[in-house]
Amino acid sequence: MLRFYPLLLLLLTLSACSPERAASTNATTLYQHGSVTVQLSPAAAPVETPLKLTVIADGASAVSGNITGVSMYMGRIPLRFSPAAGGFEADFLLGACADPNMLWQLDIDILDSDGKKHTVKQQFHSSWR
Secondary structure, eight states, rough: TEEEEEEHHHHHHHHHHHOOOOOOOEEEEEEETTTTTEEETTTTEEEESOEEEEEEEEEEEEEEEEEEESOOOOOEEEEEEEETTEEEEEEEEOOOOOOTTTTEEEEEEEEETTEEEEEEEEEEEOOOO
16 A cells, blocks of 8 residues: 555646646737838737847837737836847836736837937737736
C-alpha cells in the first residue's frame, strides 16, 4: 500500500498541471498610410500583459500619444515613445475590465523634422485570452 502513495502523488501533481500557452509575439499593423506604419505586438493585445507599439515614420523626430477606453472608461494611458531601430517604440499595459473584447482609442502625434505635426487616430480591441 505504501508503494502506491508516491505514484498517487505524482498523478495528482501531473493532473493539476496544464501546459502553458505559448506567448504570441507576432505583431499586427493597426495603421498604415503613406510612410507611417503603427504596429502592435502581441497582435491579440491581451490585457495585463506587456504590449509594444512601434511607429515607423519617415522623417519623424518625435512621437507622443495616449490610449483611452471606448467601450468603458479606463482612464488615459500615456505612451512614452523612445527612438528604436527603424522608428519609435512604447511599452505599456492595458487593464482588464468587464468587457472581454474591450475597444480602445489610440491617439498618436508624430512630429516631423520640419516641425509639422501629423496625428494618427485608430481603434483596436484587447482580449482576455
